[in-house]
Amino acid sequence: MLLVADLTKSFVTPEGGRAEIVRVGRFKLAAGEQRALRGESGSGKTTFLNLIAGILAADGGRVELDGTDMAALPEAKRDRLRADKIGYIFQTFNLLQGYTVLENVLLGMSFGPRGVDRARAVELLRRVGLEHRLGHFPRQLSTGQQQRVAVARALANRPKLVLADEPTGNLDRTSAREALALIREVCRENGAALLLVSHDDGVLAQFEGMQDFAVINEARAVRVGVTPPTTTEAAK
């Protein structure tokens, strides 16, 4: 379902040179598979997810999603593929604050090829226990509830792949466990593969297929301890 091959991404250092932050020779994820990657802050795992999602353009290599090389696509097609096949749960949830809970989920659908399906959005929110909060704005919700909205939104467009970047980073231990269980369960119900990155051992311990990102990532800059890039630099 997902095949990453010879994927590289470098950034411009403050001195004007370039430092490589991602160099992944080969990484595979089967349909419906759930995999966790462990990595410390600055190890390049968010950049790795952004490259898979097509939010960042790779310097080289392939990101094949259902046989389509995302890295070779022009930006507009990457956007379309992301809307169609990928759900992204951000560490900070990245909910749209000016939109209601329901609108946040509807927007998760609206850029995909299937368009808006209000009934499905409501059903997803019911599934995550927020059917009574449809008209609320994110600021009116607890952190755990916001996290659940982010889960519902990520699954709204029936993605083949769900990317989760430290999805429980802002939650307490109990909420984190519940949230993780919910993400895994909903992904399973929807037949979506899950790739989760975290540095939390408590989270990682729940995955059988946990991998250390440092093993996958052969980037020299990360290995020699180069200061992690700012996001601006990483985007260059």
Place this chain on the structure above:
Amino acid sequence: MTLPLIVYRSLRQHALSTLITAGSIALACGLLMTVWVVKTQAQAAFVSTSTAFDAVLGARGSKLQLVLNGIFHLEASPGNLAASDYELIRKHPAVKTAIPIAVGDNLRGYRIVGTVPQLLTNVEYAPGKKYAVAPGGKVFGEAAREAVVGSFAAERLGLKVGSSFQPFHGLTFDEKALHEEVFTVTGILTPTNTPADKVIWVPIKGVQTMSGHDPKAATDVSAVLIQLRAASAGVMLDLMINKQGNRMTFAYPVGAIMADFFGKISWFDRVLALVAYLVALVAAGSVLASIYNSMSARQRDLAILRALGARRRTIFGAVVAEAACIGALGAAVGFAIYFGLLTLVAGVIRAQTGVVLDVTEGHAVLWMCPLAMTALCALGGAVPAVKAYRTPVAETLAPVS
């Protein structure tokens, strides 16, 4: 659903700046539409008012002054004509109708015009329209101290059939200059939407023989309103009176004189229009500045939308659509300002000249201006839209771990 929702939410999130910007656009739109409509309607109204007579004959002086005095009841008369001059023109074979008028008095600022009853009974003030006295009234007698009051003047002065009044000397109201004669109102004119509505019509002898007026001029007239049998006669009379003579002025053709007048004051329209254009430009600029300045606050939302799969062109379109919506909202409110201003201006013009503007009449500018304003705002929105278009998603969303 997506684009309208994004635009709606963004407008709601920035409601204050949206309202302020839309307000400035409304002002620009309202001003532009008012300037255009007032200019067009006023010109049309003045020109149509001047269709009743082909020419005005008066003492030597300015043709425009004669027309304004004789037909629009503005300005002072440049002087008097002797009764023999009036008789001469009245009996001229090329003249179909000659109506003498005498001015020089007022009633609390409303002009008293002495004339012959035929003006109110025989003359069409517009094609197919004759003056009419409202039921219960009648036209004044030729030798009596009677008056027929224009509808606007009657309303303002509170005059009714049977009311009596004493005129004041001069064209401007001076309470010390009261004449001793008492006139009785015999009729109120039905509204004509012409300057006749703000005039008090009395027999010409009533003005000519008013106490305090020069007895030597008791048969003089201020001007003669003329209808010709043929247009070619006007050229001939113009040559005879203006070129070969030196005592009188033959103001002909009235329509051309008024058009020339509007041409001379067109700089005023242009200044008003220029001010309105500048306001429109500033308003469009404020849309640009308002959205552009809020881009920093919006960038995270835009990046989230992009991460959800929104294409760059969708984001660009949303910002341009938002700017266009602000423009359209402003244009809609602009109609309220337009109607308010037009009603105000129409009231002033009516009070000053008697000419009535139709505030409900359509004009191309009423759809062109809102459309142009909306397009201008959309254009202004293109600048922040480019910034939105370039929003770096990964950089904006989260720190690299």
